[in-house]
Amino acid sequence: MEPSSGKILAMVSKPDYDPNTINETWNDLINKEKESQNDDTKENESALLNRATQGLYPPGSTFKILTILEYIRxxxxxxxxxxxxxxxxxxxxxxINCYNNKKHGEVNLLESFAKSCNTSFANISTSLSAESFRKLCDTFLFNNPLPTDFVYNRxxxxxxxxSENYELPQTSIGQGDTQITPLHNGLIVATIANGGAMMKPYVVDHVENESGIVTKKYMPEIFDTLMTPEEADILTSYMAEVVNSGTATALSGKEYSVxxxxxxxxxxxxxxxHAWFVGFSNxxxxxxxxxIIVESVGTGSDYAVPIAAKIFDAYYDE
Ligand SMILES: [Zn+2]
Structure with a gap:
């Protein structure tokens, strides 16, 4: 997605189907869906579900972006x-355990974020106001509609x-009962990349008539300003450190910065x-x-970061 416009350049959900042959494959798709629902041993294919906009997942440590923002505020x-x-x-x-019970030792806020130190975030969470945290998340469109026309889940x-106190530690590290779609997670990061202003996401650039004349052109629209440019700068520098010295160093040393x-x-x-990576280039x-989310495979570093590298490489034609 282009953060400055909200234009979605590509959206992929797997397993998928070919819309060109939907007439011939429809019954097959529906049957597979029913089979997987009735038989626990069968993988849930749900090829008809657009996971990018409809799949709801725990955000895991990607949620620490909002926990950090709440703590800073x-x-x-x-x-x-x-x-x-x-x-x-x-x-x-x-x-609360850090991944593989790794001891991160003495960490400041930046290091806690870059190394994704769960115990430090759980420690942070004990001081947070649940009421204010909720307000922040509602502002960032949890429990709320997204500013778009296409089909998605909230x-x-x-x-x-x-809420009880015990709910905060898990929630602060993106576990607990929080659920998010990949689209929404991308929107939050786009807001940071765009200096705090969330653009409305859209997929259609323009409509042409049969003679090729443009009859409708979609223009970028701002939804709202959700953070100050200073806050966006701080979060960007924290996210840059994840690539410099943290859990996404595989994206460092490229022609482009991430x-x-x-x-x-x-x-x-x-x-x-589930392996996650959210981020932006340049x-x-x-x-x-x-x-990016890859279901049920392992860590974000191992499985989602390499996909991010492929996308950025393709974009910059490296
Ligand atoms: Zn730790």
């Missing part, structure tokens, strides 16, 4: 934050002022995580935003 002295990570810890009576963030965030979203015990004047 509540704590003007955020740069003084430090935490000693032992790889695991108990916060509001909930045990993301949800369930914490509010009535800022982003990985996520490894757990959704079921004993199953590999930090000084952002060109494109990507939002």
């Amino acid at each position: 509540e704590n003007p002295d955020y740069e003084d934050y430090t935490y000693h990570c032992e790889g695991t810890g108990v916060f509001n009576s909930v045990t 993301s949800s963030f369930v914490i509010d002022k009535k 800022a982003g965030k990985t996520g490894s979203a757990e959704y079921q015990e004993n199953m590999p995580a 930090i000084e004047k952002p060109d494109i935003v990507v939002s």
